[in-house]
Amino acid sequence: MNSRNGARKEVAVHVDSLGKSYRIDHLDHVSDPAPSRSPGLSLPGWLQRRIGHGRETLSHETFWALRDVSFEVPSGQVLGIIGRNGAGKSTFLKILSRIIEPTTGVAEIRGRVGSLLEVGTGFHPELTGRENIYLNGTLLGMRRRQIDGILDDIVAFAEVERFIDTPVKRYSSGMYVRLAFAVAAHLEPDILIIDEVLSVGDAMFQQRCLGRMQRLGDKGRTVIFVSHSMEAIHALCERAIVLDAGRIAFDGKPAEAADAYYQLCASQQSVTLDYLERGGSHPMAIQKVECAFEPASQPSLSECAEEGGSVSIQIQGVLPHSFQEKTAHLTLAIGINQENGQRIGTYLAGEADEALALSQDSFRYGFLVQRPPLIPGRYFLDVSLIHRGETIDSLQRCASFRIPVQPGSSYQNADPRWGALSLTCVGYNLSCTQQLEHDGHL
Amino acid sequence: MATAETSRKITRIQPRQAFSFFEWKELFEYRDLLYFLSLRELKLRYKQTSLGLAWVVLQPLAQAIIFAVLFGNFGRLPSNGQPYVLMVFTGLIPWGLFSNTIGRAGGSLVANSNLLSKIYFPRLIIPLASVGSVLLDSLVSVAALVLLMILFSMGVGWHVLAAPVFLLASLAMGLGVTLVVASLNVYFRDFGFAVPFVLQAWIYLTPVVYSTELIPEKWRFLYALNPTVGLVEGFRWSMLGGTSLSLEMLVSMSVGLIVSLVVGMAIFQNIERGFADII
Numbered sequence: 061m062n063s064r065n066g067a068r069k070e071v072a073v074h075v076d077s078l079g080k081s082y083r084i085d086h087l088d089h090v091s092d093p094a095p096s097r098s099p100g101l102s103l104p105g106w107l108q109r110r111i112g113h114g115r116e117t118l119s120h121e122t123f124w125a126l127r128d129v130s131f132e133v134p135s136g137q138v139l140g141i142i143g144r145n146g147a148g149k150s151t152f153l154k155i156l157s158r159i160i161e162p163t164t165g166v167a168e169i170r171g172r173v174g175s176l177l178e179v180g181t182g183f184h185p186e187l188t189g190r191e192n193i194y195l196n197g198t199l200l201g202m203r204r205r206q207i208d209g210i211l212d213d214i215v216a217f218a219e220v221e222r223f224i225d226t227p228v229k230r231y232s233s234g235m236y237v238r239l240a241f242a243v244a245a246h247l248e249p250d251i252l253i254i255d256e257v258l259s260v261g262d263a264m265f266q267q268r269c270l271g272r273m274q275r276l277g278d279k280g281r282t283v284i285f286v287s288h289s290m291e292a293i294h295a296l297c298e299r300a301i302v303l304d305a306g307r308i309a310f311d312g313k314p315a316e317a318a319d320a321y322y323q324l325c326a327s328q329q330s331v332t333l334d335y336l337e338r339g340g341s342h343p344m345a346i347q348k349v350e351c352a353f354e355p356a357s358q359p360s361l362s363e364c365a366e367e368g369g370s371v372s373i374q375i376q377g378v379l380p381h382s383f384q385e386k387t388a389h390l391t392l393a394i395g396i397n398q399e400n401g402q403r404i405g406t407y408l409a410g411e412a413d414e415a416l417a418l419s420q421d422s423f424r425y426g427f428l429v430q431r432p433p434l435i436p437g438r439y440f441l442d443v444s445l446i447h448r449g450e451t452i453d454s455l456q457r458c459a460s461f462r463i464p465v466q467p468g469s470s471y472q473n474a475d476p477r478w479g480a481l482s483l484t485c486v487g488y489n490l491s492c493t494q495q496l497e498h499d500g501h502l
Numbered sequence: 503m504a505t506a507e508t509s510r511k512i513t514r515i516q517p518r519q520a521f522s523f524f525e526w527k528e529l530f531e532y533r534d535l536l537y538f539l540s541l542r543e544l545k546l547r548y549k550q551t552s553l554g555l556a557w558v559v560l561q562p563l564a565q566a567i568i569f570a571v572l573f574g575n576f577g578r579l580p581s582n583g584q585p586y587v588l589m590v591f592t593g594l595i596p597w598g599l600f601s602n603t604i605g606r607a608g609g610s611l612v613a614n615s616n617l618l619s620k621i622y623f624p625r626l627i628i629p630l631a632s633v634g635s636v637l638l639d640s641l642v643s644v645a646a647l648v649l650l651m652i653l654f655s656m657g658v659g660w661h662v663l664a665a666p667v668f669l670l671a672s673l674a675m676g677l678g679v680t681l682v683v684a685s686l687n688v689y690f691r692d693f694g695f696a697v698p699f700v701l702q703a704w705i706y707l708t709p710v711v712y713s714t715e716l717i718p719e720k721w722r723f724l725y726a727l728n729p730t731v732g733l734v735e736g737f738r739w740s741m742l743g744g745t746s747l748s749l750e751m752l753v754s755m756s757v758g759l760i761v762s763l764v765v766g767m768a769i770f771q772n773i774e775r776g777f778a779d780i781i
Contacts, residue, residue: 158622160778167515198535
């Protein structure tokens with residue numbers, strides 16, 4: 061494997077047809093298909109069951125949490141795994157961490173594995189910070205002598221020097237999380253497996269954790285990282301795998317993996333719309349929200365590479381009874397947010413707006429934004445139906461569209477911290493260097 | 503760099519087919535974890551108590567006194583010529599080791615389910631960690647026993663050297679039974695309920711509150727088949743001397759010990775892989 065081609069990277073994790081199944085029991089009530097022939101005699105249900113007219117049976121179903129998963133992770137790669145809830149991400153991590161056993165297939169791991177599936181595992185409120193560090197550290201696989209050496213570093217990272225000998229039950233939740241993560245952050249295995257632990261703690265703390273993980277990746281450790289935060293995946297990972305219903309749906313660059321992921325979510329649109337964060341007095345009014353980016357049919361003639369294409373937004377819904385006669389003060393508010401939740405703009409459509417079509421009991425909205433001045437990235441819609449300041453129905457992040465990176469664009473790896481506006485599309489280049497030279501300013 | 507990488511350990515994860523045997527090397531690698539988990543058990547038991555370890559002795563002592571008054575004085579149970587209190591107390595120590603191991607370690611897997619579902623380590627460490635606290639309790643009780651013996655002016659003979667053997671035997675037998683109970687308890691929580699009840703009955707089948715003299719000759723052989731009989735009479739003999747200990751008891755104790763350990767380890771090793779699925 062390594063003698064033929066010296067430049068070939070070593071494989072840290074090799075997974076082949078990995079699968080995990082569970083048996084689920086269902087209690088079915090099967091009633092006798094042949095009804096009783098006795099004329100005029102109709103027995104009550106409970107009696108029927110007793111004399112065998114109905115049967116309760118136990119049926120089994122095999123549920124595959126993970127199915128036929130195969131891939132390789134070269135040493136030193138930072139791999140992200142994304143997928144909807146129940147896709148099998150945690151199951152996969154648990155198998156790699158040897159917590160549960162696979163049903164089929166094989167996984168081979170080269171090197172020491174450190175698994176962070178939860179922060180603060182083993183912490184006991186009655187023990188002091190110091191005692192918990194040792195307990196948690198040895199749980200994670202460190203040796204006592206190793207912990208002795210880095211104890212001061214851990215305490216310093218967590219910033220709990222004054223309280224290190226008090227029972228952890230007296231800590232604030234922030235201190236608790238910092239201490240737990242400090243121990244985990246000093247784990248230096250060959251392969252690090254992390255499951256969404258970054259969702260705890262405040263923003264600044266999360267940044268430090270991300271930074272720490274980045275440094276691990278830089279040092280050549282292999283990292284397998286599961287998260288729901290696309291921002292973290294973009295920031296850290298060079299490759300991402302999308303899991304769906306236990307199988308691999310996509311394997312490639314993080315940006316494209318995010319696309320595949322959102323497409324999977326969108327294909328279940330009617331289901332997700334019911335479960336999204338909804339608010340308002342009549343949370344069934346808005347029924348359909350669609351938006352999409354369509355690339356330009358002709359190449360852009362201007363210098364701005366970001367220009368081109370259009371975003372269409374279409375919304376349909378019903379008007380609740382109480383508002384059917386009061387359309388004068390009805391407003392449909394469409395907010396556009398960046399991936400990190402930052403609102404960049406809001407359309408307000410009232411009765412007078414031509415894009416909003418109101419009938420007696422329903423409404424439709426259709427709008428096309430031509431040449432959206434947005435930098436490449438993914439944008440989400442919040443839609444609200446409001447009457448005189450009172451919210452009738454409101455949906456958060458119910459649809460999304462993506463502005464792709466155009467060839468020649470300076471925004472190749474768009475960072476959400478840059479904002480959303482593509483200023484190059486709304487200004488002109490000052491081609492007057494000659495003028496400035498002339499005036500003596502250069 | 504290439505040579506350093508190729509020397510890294512390769513771990514293979516796949517569904518285990520064959521009946522597997524115990525992995526001592528891995529247990530040894532995790533010895534620090536065993537130490538800290540045992541320490542945690544100990545600390546948690548006695549933290550924030552002012553009497554602390556004194557409770558360890560007070561419980562069997564109080565039991566012994568109650569038994570002495572009830573069974574020794576009023577019931578006049580035979581004590582083979584030895585002071586009744588001493589006889590009961592020496593019986594309570596090995597029995598305590600045995601039953602407390604089962605009691606504390608039996609539910610340990612379920613109690614530590616959060617560890618089992620999030621981190622990998624040899625699962626045997628969890629029941630083993632409870633054993634440490636039981637052992638410490640027993641050692642404190644032995645110290646109290648010695649004091650009692652001094653009070654009663656009882657000397658020790660050469661047979662006191664056998665005392666550690668019987669203590670360890672009690673521990674090991676308790677561990678074997680615990681492994682069976684703890685692993686089955688993960689699947690059938692009935693065991694957690696059954697165990698205290700069984701132990702309560704079992705103590706009367708063991709010569710703790712009475713001497714074996716009580717059992718009629720013709721039943722003695724059958725009686726000795728209970729492995730815990732050997733544990734108790736053995737320890738009693740090692741501390742106080744006497745003639746109650748017979749060869750059948752020793753043999754049955756040894757057989758019981760080996761069988762329980764082997765069966766316990768076997769069952770545990772082969773169903774522990776499914777723990778995290780159930781818990």
